[in-house]
């Protein structure tokens with residue numbers, strides 16, 4: 692059983708679930724899933740973006756998670772955390788977010804950041820606090836999502852959140 696399966700089983704959520712890395716031809720299905728969740732779709736196939744998906748018995752994506760690292764790997768931009776509507780409010784999204792935080796910490800990231808206009812309370816429960824979006828844009832200037840948001844002007848409308856990554860576990 693993978694680390695992710697343990698995390699999800701521990702929460703009593705989708706005990707048979709297992710997260711798999713999403714690359715290549717599988718990006719299309721994840722793009723459709725994230726479109727339903729109204730999340731950013733571009734850059735999903737960029738080598739710097741790490742993505743995982745969880746699937747139900749029929750292969751349909753039920754949850755996803757991921758992040759992008761700054762070039763110096765000190766900062767992680769969490770993105771693409773989503774749960775299918777029917778599976779929400781059962782701890783699944785928290786487990787998916789913690790998985791990304793733990794993987795980013797394992798890669799050496801010291802600080803996690805994300806943009807979220809709608810889901811602040813969810814991220815606050817995971818230890819995130821409101822952050823300065825320009826500081827975030829500076830720390831993660833070379834990431835796909837920051838470059839996209841800066842070039843389209845969306846950056847000025849975004850809400851930034853951050854938390855330190857301590858101990859390499861990504862929980863808290």
Ligand SMILES: CC(C)(COP(=O)(O)OP(=O)(O)OC[C@H]1O[C@@H](n2cnc3c(N)ncnc32)[C@H](O)[C@@H]1OP(=O)(O)O)[C@@H](O)C(=O)NCCC(=O)NCCS
Pocket residue numbers: 728729730769770771772773774775778779780781782783784785786805806807809810812813814816
């Ligand atoms: C945000 C999202 C991933 C949460 O997934 P989830 O499985 O419902 O999350 P959890 O069950 O782990 O929620 C943990 C806590 O976060 C809070 N929370 C979750 N969704 C919330 C929402 N929409 N509004 C306010 N608080 C919310 C709640 O306090 C919840 O605890 P509770 O159910 O005991 O009250 C899911 O709603 C989703 O996919 N939304 C669309 C995509 C998105 O906005 N992703 C985040 C940006 S990357």
